[in-house]
Amino acid sequence: MTSVANKNKTPWYAAGLHFECQKCGQCCSGPQQGFIWVTKQEIELIADFLNCSTNHLRKNYLKRLGFKTSIIEHHVTNDCIFLKNIQGKKKCSIYPVRPTQCRTWPFWKSNLKSPDSWNLVAKRCPGINKGPLHTLEKIQNIIENKKW
Numbered sequence: 040m041t042s043v044a045n046k047n048k049t050p051w052y053a054a055g056l057h058f059e060c061q062k063c064g065q066c067c068s069g070p071q072q073g074f075i076w077v078t079k080q081e082i083e084l085i086a087d088f089l090n091c092s093t094n095h096l097r098k099n100y101l102k103r104l105g106f107k108t109s110i111i112e113h114h115v116t117n118d119c120i121f122l123k124n125i126q127g128k129k130k131c132s133i134y135p136v137r138p139t140q141c142r143t144w145p146f147w148k149s150n151l152k153s154p155d156s157w158n159l160v161a162k163r164c165p166g167i168n169k170g171p172l173h174t175l176e177k178i179q180n181i182i183e184n185k186k187w
Contacts, residue, residue, distance in 0.1 A: 051154055056178065058145060059170020064129030065163055066144050069117025075110040077101065077138045082108065084136040110138070146173075146181045 067075075077085070086096045100120055101108050111120045123132045131137055140147075145167055150160045161167035173181075 050151065050175065052151060052157070052178065053175050055172045055174045056146075056157070057168050057170055057172055059166050061164075061166040061169075062128070062130065063165055064118075064122050064131070065165065067119040067122040067131060067141070068129065069112070072112060072117045074104065074107075075112075075119055075138060076140050077108050077110060081136070081138045085133055085138075088133055088136045143181055146178050148182075151178075 082093055082096060082101070085100075086093045089096065097108075100111055102111050112118060113120060113122075118129075119131075121131055121133045121137075122129050124130075125132070131141070145157075145160060145164055150156055157167065
């Protein structure tokens with residue numbers, strides 16, 4: 040059970056964190072298999088963006104896992120199926136309507152758990168600890184503002 044004192048504890052990143060997306064596609068790439076969760080609203084946004092039906096999107100790009108839905112990954116690389124080689128670089132082909140999980144990277148609870156967690160994921164993401172400072176308030180807004 041979480042006490043009130045623990046809920047009000049100042050996070051280790053209270054002074055803020057530096058991050059600037061390098062648009063490298065590492066966060067969308069294997070080799071690990073993962074899940075890219077999407078909501079019903081996000082599915083509709085992606086389908087509209089791709090000019091296809093939600094049924095077509097579900098059949099060709101999504102998979103059900105229990106009560107949740109995930110974007111499929113390339114069967115060999117484990118890259119997100121929407122990560123494409125565009126002008127010689129890996130880029131998200133649905134970037135303007137990418138899911139919440141993608142929009143909130145790297146400010147995920149698992150990455151913010153401790154300085155060690157943050158620095159471990161920084162080994163894979165070249166944008167972590169670079170670029171502008173994201174204040175605690177901005178980080179909290181990113182975490183909490185999950186709706187389009």
